[in-house]
Amino acid sequence: MATILVVDDEPRIVQLVRDYLEHGGFTVLTASDGQAALRTARTGRPDLVVLDLGLPGLDGLDVARSLRREGEVPIIMLTARTEESDKLVGLELGADDYLTKPFSPKELVARVRAVLRRVEGMQSPADVIRVGSDVELDVPRMEARFGGRRVDLTKSEFQIVALLARQPGRVFTRAQLLDAVRGVAIESYERAIDAHIKNIRKKIGQRYIETVFGVGYRFAESAEK
Amino acid sequence: MATILVVDDEPRIVQLVRDYLEHGGFTVLTASDGQAALRTARTGRPDLVVLDLGLPGLDGLDVARSLRREGEVPIIMLTARTEESDKLVGLELGADDYLTKPFSPKELVARVRAVLRRVEGMQSPADVIRVGSDVELDVPRMEARFGGRRVDLTKSEFQIVALLARQPGRVFTRAQLLDAVRGVAIESYERAIDAHIKNIRKKIGQRYIETVFGVGYRFAESAEK
DNA sequence: AGGAGTTGTGAGGGACTTGTGAACGCCGTG
């Protein structure tokens, strides 16, 4: 079954989580700091990472970023409760889900299952991305079809749409979208994403890409009219 | 049923993949390095090759190139995970599909089926390539016909057109086109492709070869006006 | 309703990519 990497600096928590996950049938790897986490992720190739935000040394945020850069392993964040909006923190990090401490181990296991279920099927980049019945992105052909009509997108536009469409409903920040386009996200370019989105919408219509105020953009889920 | 050649230097992976494929009804051949792979491909005539990119000795890419040269057997690449996994890696590889490690054997079997289905229906490695009703390329004779008129193309020009026309709509990078012409793609020659394209267009007209800005060229699909 | 902050939009400049004609070198042929 799936392998889970658990990263936390408190041995008690690691032990607890490990017990529950193993009892749930998962194979468990552990690490107690950021460096070790990255090392273990590289060698152990976990299917999902449970990551504490407040790590000594390399911060959980940095670890998440590195993991994202190296692959697409889903991440569940553990955050201490703060005044900050939990939702925003999780999204910024590119986490797939998050839990605030204290949490119930049972809940964690449930979330792990949920995320794995959600991610399955879209794990590795497919040749053709489909959303609903009228969106089709053929990656090698760089060809896009929306509602039967073929649409010519530029390279950047295609990459943005492809990233969004690969996980409909998930919100991407401008930095993440920039990263997909330029390989690296430079703050000052972020408004350029707006321009791309505008141009894309002009080509494919308004209804596919939704704006999430204060956060970023997401691809509309298929059920959308 | 179909025969699959599996090439990987890790016996564990080979064994695993073999089990799944055989369970799925395929006949399986295996090889653990590039030389053996080419030998086995020649004698065993597999319908598809599953190829690890990181092979000892002869590199996976070289093997792919040789396979491509000798026939048109479809290839599924296994690649180590990189940050580029999102992007147009598939293009560069010239593979029919690719999976990043780690992958689930179940997924691999599904991809194998998909590629075979896709390739089936497509023109078999025919001697004559046809696109729509007015494009006809007789490969052994190196004879080209566009809209009834016979056109004389040089060897390089013919190879470029043939590669493009074999998969209309698919975008090829300059490196891939160079690869078809010279066997090896050397960066500095890439602009030479532009010159070839110019000359080809002068001979066959503008409407057949489309430019994909920032990526490469593609053959227009038959429906084109 | 008002204000601060965020997003939408059109226009324009600059960087980069591609098109093109001409020239060069290579190589086989006459």
Added chain:
DNA sequence: CACGGCGTTCACAAGTCCCTCACAACTCCT
């Protein structure tokens, strides 16, 4: 050994795309 075809290179023209800017429209919060 000159010639011609071919592939490549070069320089410049033409084209495309992306980012920026400025302002309008909108959202959220109080």
